[in-house]
Amino acid sequence: QQPVQSPQAVILREGEDAVINCSSSKALYSVHWYRQKHGEAPVFLMILLKGGEQKGHEKISASFNEKKQQSSLYLTASQLSYSGTYFCGTEIYGGSQGNLIFGKGTKLSVKP
């Protein structure tokens, strides 16, 4: 049931773009995205609640394709502060409402 995140890791130069994908084998009710810096707690980025929904947070946006059971996180013109590990948390139809199943994470490193 654990969603699969890809890539596992990515290295960028400042100003470059990246896409992180989150795919599930189960039908999804919602997808949550979090960023965690080393030694810190995960920090909420955004929730996507329905198919086709897209959201943005600064230069970070996400989409949710309900039919494909996947979500993508888009990081545009990356900044040094974007470095960290990104996790998707999925809420599955038929699962315990509100419980999130997290992917293993994608480690993003932004270099000057």
Added chain:
Amino acid sequence: IAGITQAPTSQILAAGRRMTLRCTQDMRHNAMYWYRQDLGLGLRLIHYSNTAGTTGKGEVPDGYSVSRANTDDFPLTLASAVPSQTSVYFCASSNNRNTDTQYFGPGTRLTVL
């Protein structure tokens, strides 16, 4: 406003000992959660609570117990710690259980020897 606090920050524990990890939130959130985070495995839900007085099992509940006597506190107890419980433990809360933002505490790093 502190948000969510966890104690202790870190702990080294001998196998077989009993340990309680504390979690307190001041946001009056109804739902609370305990996760463990292990390298390469992401965050896994241990137990959750919809509201004071109720608790439920997550993905990896074995060896752990929780209680929710009031809205603010959600302690996690390891009755007899084992080395496989070495992990970083995060407490989180959300306003309600219906697809809501979860806010995480700073974590407790536990080592069981």
